[in-house]
Amino acid sequence: MIKNEEYIVEVIDINANGGGVAKYEGMAVFIPGAVPGDVAKVKIIKVAKSYAVGKLLELVEASEHRAEPPCVYAAKCGGCVAQHIKYEFQLKYKQKQVKDCLERIGKIREVEVLPTIAMENPIHYRNKAQYPIREVDGKIQIGFYAAKSHQVVDIEDCVIGNQKNGAIVDAIRKFLKDNKISIYNEATHKGLARHLVIRNSINFDEAMVCLVINGKKLPHAQDLVERLRAIPGITGILLNHNTAKGNVILAEQTTTLDGRDYIMDKIGELTFKISLLSFFQVNPVQTKVLYDIALGVAALTGSETVLDAYCGIGTISLFLAKEAKRVVGVEAIPQAVANANENAQINGIANVEFVLGNAEDVVLGEKFDVVVVDPPRKGCEEDFLKTIVANAPAKMVYISCDPATLARDVKFMYENGYVVNKVQPVDMFPYTSHVETCVLLSRLTT
Template sequence: MSVEKNKFYEMTITDIGTNGEGVGKINDFVVFVPEAITGDQLEVKILKVKKNLAYGKIEKILSPSPRRSEVTCEVATKCGGCQLQHMSYEAQLEWKQSKVYNALTRIGGLKDIEVLPTLGMEAPAHYRNKAQYPIRKENGKVQIGFYMSRTHKVVDWSTCGIQDKRCEQIIEIVRNFLEVNNISIYDEETHKGLVRHLMIKTGFYTGEVMVCLVVNGNELPHSDKLLEALHAVEGLTSVLLNINKAKTNVILGHEVKVLEGRDYIIDTIGDLKFKISALSFFQVNPEQTKVLYDKALEYAELEGSETVWDAYCGIGTISLFLAQKAKKVYGVEIVAPAIENARENAALNDIHNAEFFVGKAEEVIPEQYANGLTADTIVVDPPRKGCDQALLETLVKMNPKKIVYVSCDPATLGRDLGYLDQQGYKVEKVQPVDMFPHTTHCETVVKLVK
């Protein structure tokens, strides 16, 4: 017996899916319900029915789960940013632990593994140091916010519980500037209009602030008025224009113009300083980045005599952490400006035993291995798609004693660990770290030993 579309049913949520949605059964039919949590007893309306499953929405909470948390964000149900606000923080951490375990056992086929409890934050609020806001115009009003879930419709907001509080002040200044000076706003459909996005980066420990407007042109009219208004922002260090004239969903273009100040801000992780430019990648939760990198360093077990490769090294954050304990570190990254930053960061921290290569990790490392460059320990921190197969094959050929895998996607982590396990690398420790509280994303550090 199935369920019918647009009908109402009572059900109990028994599990949570990989995207954070509640899962339960009605008449032995699996039903997915967003914003529901294990233990909720609900009345749901069925929105879509497929062959073996259905999707519903909460019509009424008949009996809330003890793990349910009060949602205080005014745009929580519209904005696609924080999918787990309705879940207590303790429940979020446990769910992320089980998400990693399920990916490693089901996708990776790993057996007899232990996933340690997720390392969470003491105060999981206002933790982000970077925000990218699309800017649109609706009914003559400038909208600055985040995209509504699964759409390109902007949810305008005044406060956000996970961004730096100064973002609210900057948004108001930018919105007022655009409206008062009648600056044209970009339209995705027609590719007309000037201002596309607002990006804000903040130094969590230094307090420095970068404001960057992304424009479909070369100049910003009346920019002197914007600069004058932005002087009210505490810590303002860098005001930039990013030129992006491409008809694309990619937010940033390659060209950056300085309107005022430096073209970068500085922040610290532990004892190390890092230059962060508009185009460079830097972890968005500095407090938990220190936790993540300390764990990677602990798993590398360096004694001072080792040669280490850091694949997908970005601006050299993990490389420089490792260089404090290793004999020599080689970093590789495909983004040329990031490698420029990595070299600058090594100089900034007076570190001389780190060398950086521009290129694809899966090409540079095999090439250098063929030239006789081996490694005792290899650290990989790939993008969401995981490691390239050619890189994994080279890792195995290089025969390091240890591999430390830092992952932002449990599914591709499971796949890659499954391969390495078959090649003789045993998973010794798996540590999830909550870099993104209130969202479904989870970072993991894994120690593998030959």
């Protein structure tokens, strides 16, 4: 293939980023915005040794799996890369993505990956939004980054975000403009307003609004409070002071301008206190589905001691505690451990202990019957997995948000005496390329 030339290709597959894959004379062609079944005219914008990247110019024939995006910003915003794909097909390609990774990376052959569990109403599900704030040609832009860039797409409303957020974004935009608040510039590290972070509760009418600033004080802060107070349901207004260079959104120091510095929400029957820096799944509806699956495959009888590694604010630990003898949750972030202990008290659960530190250190001191892990996208450290193997729990329940690192870690456990019993994908992130997966691994006995 030749760069800048145009070709007619048939899209036959989909990649992990939600883009279409075609083949032309044996070479793979990756085409963002294409869907399997499309026949498309593409312009080649990159040619590598074994693949090319094409820009979709025209649909010669549209796939039956293609849909009209529900969001007006879909073509520009980099957040929801699968809006042009019918929801039923999104579920199928996420199932295939998990299976492909387990076979290709994990070397687990003939593994059954169950159909992805759909969300009944896959819009307005996110309970957290992080908006970069920038200024272009004198206009304040609050929105999300365009694909593969730090250019902000100015957004009034997001189809997967909470419906309250549009009014909050509008109030922030007008406050910044009316009070001539300087806007942060990544290149010069000058300007005050950097990000807007909103956390919502879906079970209670509560929202936390945080303006991230490159400084210690916000001019006209009381005006901001009064504007936001006019929006029903806002229970906390915060400033986060991030003066560091780089892409990290939130810093450690936070000032409360008005109300509380947390919100309350529920997963199933359990209630959780969620602070600004706490990790809490962004889709509580599907989180309940996911945790019920984890609890089901763990098949606890009430006699087990369970380890919940990467426990965060204790969400999974407290679910497990209902059917276990004892649960130990381990977390490396002090604030999360404090929140976890508060959440245990709020829910009246006594058979759980939360430990600050590294999970491998805790494992060395106690024998566990079941280990549950829900690591970040990078997966588990190999030293941790080695410690788990040495501890020899009968079961490991692995919850993953990245099929590739899941497959890598499952391969390690498989090579060290564990077999895959169940693989269940759950659609926690409709209209994106991401998928959550729950895997049950059992130790082979000799």
